[in-house]
Amino acid sequence: MIKILSISASPVEGASTDIILRAAAAALTDNLQPELKVENYFIKLNELNYIPCQACGRAPTPAYCFFEDDLDDVYRLLVECDCILFGSPVYFDTVSAQAKMLIDRCNCFRPADFEHIDPDHAFIKLMKRKRPGAMVLVGGKQGWFEGARRTIAGFFKWLDITNQGHLIYHSEDYNKKGTAADEPEILSEARKLGEKLAGLILRKDERS
Numbered sequence: 001m002i003k004i005l006s007i008s009a010s011p012v013e014g015a016s017t018d019i020i021l022r023a024a025a026a027a028l029t030d031n032l033q034p035e036l037k038v039e040n041y042f043i044k045l046n047e048l049n050y051i052p053c054q055a056c057g058r059a060p061t062p063a064y065c066f067f068e069d070d071l072d073d074v075y076r077l078l079v080e081c082d083c084i085l086f087g088s089p090v091y092f093d094t095v096s097a098q099a100k101m102l103i104d105r106c107n108c109f110r111p112a113d114f115e116h117i118d119p120d121h122a123f124i125k126l127m128k129r130k131r132p133g134a135m136v137l138v139g140g141k142q143g144w145f146e147g148a149r150r151t152i153a154g155f156f157k158w159l160d161i162t163n164q165g166h167l168i169y170h171s172e173d174y175n176k177k178g179t180a181a182d183e184p185e186i187l188s189e190a191r192k193l194g195e196k197l198a199g200l201i202l203r204k205d206e207r208s
Helices: 016-032 071-080 097-109 146-158 184-207
Strands: 002-008 038-044 083-089 131-140 161-171
Touching (some): 016 038, 038 071, 083 097, 083 146, 097 146, 131 146, 131 184
Parallel strands (some): 002 083, 083 131, 131 161
């Protein structure tokens, strides 16, 4: 069973971020089946209740976090998934508040090594395998996307997700939601990204 996790950090219902993520996930699924069984999970962070990181300074082991909220299920899926698609609108040259809150709370996946369990590293890696992933960034025509790209790339590295690329969508009208649905070029790019990720998963499955 292959589990695909798509995370949207857009606060807008029917956002272009969601549309592009779903297009990539659909292509990924279509290219994995029927060889493999696939489960798709789509998380809209704005629909969850969770608090920002509180910088506790202590490892919450064996739990992922000291605070129990809606991120508990997200942690589980981040561990179990075989591929992750992460999308965010670009606000003030970086990811949305919803995205940043999740990323900060995922610091727990590499707790500080206060007990010197791993002498070669200051942090303990809880992820035991690498998974492919990709990102989707949405913004205005004059938007600067590099800050958001670097933030998500750092998040991927922290969780041992191999970054397989990113899609950037420049919306012509930032006052209108869901404009990506009427842009065949960006939807084609999303499908190609899904096909690429499916190829990586299939090759890995053949080697295992």
